[in-house]
Amino acid sequence: MMTSFLSRRSLIASLLASTALPSVAFAQAAAPQPIISDWPRRQPVFATGGMVASQEALATRIGAEVLEQGGNAVDAAVAVAFALAVTLPRAGNIGGGGFMIVHRADHGQTKAIDFRETAPASMKKDVYLNEKGEADLNRSQNTGLGVGIPGTVAGMALALEKYGSGKYTLARLLSPAIQLAADGFLVGDDLAFSLKQAETRLRRFEASARIFLTADGAALPRGANLQQVDLARSLSAIAADGPKAFYEGPIAEKMVASVNAAGGNWTLADLKNYRAVERDVVKGAYRGHEIVSMPPPSSGGVHLIQILNILEGFDLKAAGQNSADSIHLFAEASKLAYADRSEYLGDPDFVQVPVRGLTSKKYAETLRAQIDPAKARPGPTIKPGKPQPFESDQTTHFSVIDKDGNAVACTYTLNFSYGVGMVADGTGILMNNELDDFAAKPGVPNAYGLVGGDANAPGAGKRPLSSMSPTIVFKDGKPFLVTGSPGGSRIITTVLQVLMNVIDHGMNVAEATEAVRVHHQWLPDELRVERGLSADTIRLLRARGHKVEIRQAMGSTQSILLTKQGFEGASDLRQAGTLTAGVR
Numbered sequence: 001m002m003t004s005f006l007s008r009r010s011l012i013a014s015l016l017a018s019t020a021l022p023s024v025a026f027a028q029a030a031a032p033q034p035i036i037s038d039w040p041r042r043q044p045v046f047a048t049g050g051m052v053a054s055q056e057a058l059a060t061r062i063g064a065e066v067l068e069q070g071g072n073a074v075d076a077a078v079a080v081a082f083a084l085a086v087t088l089p090r091a092g093n094i095g096g097g098g099f100m101i102v103h104r105a106d107h108g109q110t111k112a113i114d115f116r117e118t119a120p121a122s123m124k125k126d127v128y129l130n131e132k133g134e135a136d137l138n139r140s141q142n143t144g145l146g147v148g149i150p151g152t153v154a155g156m157a158l159a160l161e162k163y164g165s166g167k168y169t170l171a172r173l174l175s176p177a178i179q180l181a182a183d184g185f186l187v188g189d190d191l192a193f194s195l196k197q198a199e200t201r202l203r204r205f206e207a208s209a210r211i212f213l214t215a216d217g218a219a220l221p222r223g224a225n226l227q228q229v230d231l232a233r234s235l236s237a238i239a240a241d242g243p244k245a246f247y248e249g250p251i252a253e254k255m256v257a258s259v260n261a262a263g264g265n266w267t268l269a270d271l272k273n274y275r276a277v278e279r280d281v282v283k284g285a286y287r288g289h290e291i292v293s294m295p296p297p298s299s300g301g302v303h304l305i306q307i308l309n310i311l312e313g314f315d316l317k318a319a320g321q322n323s324a325d326s327i328h329l330f331a332e333a334s335k336l337a338y339a340d341r342s343e344y345l346g347d348p349d350f351v352q353v354p355v356r357g358l359t360s361k362k363y364a365e366t367l368r369a370q371i372d373p374a375k376a377r378p379g380p381t382i383k384p385g386k387p388q389p390f391e392s393d394q395t396t397h398f399s400v401i402d403k404d405g406n407a408v409a410c411t412y413t414l415n416f417s418y419g420v421g422m423v424a425d426g427t428g429i430l431m432n433n434e435l436d437d438f439a440a441k442p443g444v445p446n447a448y449g450l451v452g453g454d455a456n457a458p459g460a461g462k463r464p465l466s467s468m469s470p471t472i473v474f475k476d477g478k479p480f481l482v483t484g485s486p487g488g489s490r491i492i493t494t495v496l497q498v499l500m501n502v503i504d505h506g507m508n509v510a511e512a513t514e515a516v517r518v519h520h521q522w523l524p525d526e527l528r529v530e531r532g533l534s535a536d537t538i539r540l541l542r543a544r545g546h547k548v549e550i551r552q553a554m555g556s557t558q559s560i561l562l563t564k565q566g567f568e569g570a571s572d573l574r575q576a577g578t579l580t581a582g583v584r
């Protein structure tokens with residue numbers, strides 16, 4: 001199973017020795033190319049032959065190697081996704097799900113692949129209510145009842161089959177991940193930190209503890225070797241027999257047994273019936289750019305476009321990046337959009353989502369008119385709006401582009417860091433707790449403080465509403481910016497700020513990434529800001545009535561910008577171990 005792909009180039013050996021592959025230009029070696037800003041404080045990585053930006057360096061290098069060998073962006077993305085399932089176990093996964101936006105340069109087509117988890121057939125609307133009818137979030141966050149039927153394996157297989165170059169089999173793209181899982185790799189700062197934080201959750205499950213904790217039950221420390229032999233075996237089975245090996249047979253049986261032992265209610269049919277689906281992207285326009293992003297069951301694309309539509313009527317450039325004026329407008333626009341999210345968004349296979357209404361310029365005008373440039377509107381006074389009638393009818397992101405201009409933006413997740421904390425016994429596969437993204441009860445906030453109602457109520461076979469926003473911005477019909485981020489409810493505003501920093505404020509992609517982030521999601525009624533915003537700005541915002549809270553860093557964007565000269569990429573420095581790699 002350890003295929004020619006690896007043995008030919010001894011890829012893993014060079015990866016583990018941390019030596020840069022000769023043909024790949026990495027961040028440290030990249031020549032600074034100040035394309036947009038005159039005097040940037042941070043330089044992006046520059047390359048002309050393709051680029052991968054991901055949250056974990058080994059996975060990035062594996063993707064860059066695929067590009068370098070002539071694979072296209074989708075081939076590379078599939079290899080990155082499987083590698084992250086091994087090297088970034090808190091979010092990379094095969095036991096979770098997500099979304100991918102794929103642009104094929106030859107067809108000029110952009111499509112969305114939805115590999116979001118589904119609720120099992122047994123799911124009832126009141127599953128997360130206790131005997132008193134109150135929401136019991138322990139059920140969705142910490143037990144088998146929160147685990148959705150995973151979509152990643154089906155999603156990657158679908159992406160490869162439809163949009164891969166045809167030069168790579170699934171098995172070949174799995175091989176670096178298999179080898180990393182079998183041999184193990186060095187636990188670095190980021191992994192050690194995340195394991196420490198998740199230690200108690202992981203300790204609850206023997207199968208998780210065996211892999212991620214030491215014999216005395218402590219998180220594996222920095223410098224340890226993380227070996228995942230069972231995971232290597234599961235990945236090898238998928239390499240040999242395709243997705244069927246995951247959705248049927250021994251692996252499926254083991255997942256069902258573990259989830260049900262933890263209080264879930266899965267059957268083998270739930271896994272066998274899982275399908276990744278292709279959907280039409282949502283599109284919008286912002287100051288001469290076309291915004292292409294994820295449709296429902298993610299709320300990401302819809303609200304990204306809705307907020308941009310509202311903001312297009314204000315001169316943000318003149319207001320200045322991260323000035324009190326522009327943060328105020330951004331917060332007010334975000335509140336209105338998040339209020340609509342709570343009412344209208346859900347799985348489009350079950351509820352009618354007014355996508356066109358919510359993303360229309362006309363509706364944005366009515367919302368814009370409600371914004372007072374001088375005063376914050378208290379969240380509780382805002383109610384969901386009335387878009388045009390219904391038309392008839394710890395997460396991680398990576399971005400990839402190849403030399404031909406094919407592009408992939410992919411965000412996928414287990415929901416919490418390490419999901420529900422449970423490895424399905426004997427598989428090495430960490431299971432998600434994605435079903436916490438349902439609205440357990442109307443008006444009761446989920447783990448990200450998001451509220452919702454009937455549109456996002458739990459239901460058999462339903463996909464819970466997401467905020468994940470893999471996005472490709474086009475200019476003159478060609479990809480201009482490929483981006484996305486983790487961060488729960490903060491994903492939408494994080495991605496928006498990267499877009500505005502580039503489009504409105506002319507920052508290069510590294511500066512756009514580094515800039516201090518802010519966030520408002522209507523409820524709770526607070527304006528979250530990262531450290532680094534000036535005291536003056538905070539004072540001005542408070543004077544307008546905002547409840548400003550300085551909180552932890554938000555998001556981990558992985559972005560690639562296309563310039564006339566080539567690709568410029570930036571991996572967020574908010575988390576350790578990220579890497580953007582360019583191909584010459």
Ligand code: DON
Binds near residue numbers: 486
């Ligand atoms: O789909 C969603 O919106 C959430 N499950 C994403 C979770 C997330 O981003 C956690 N990472 N920081």
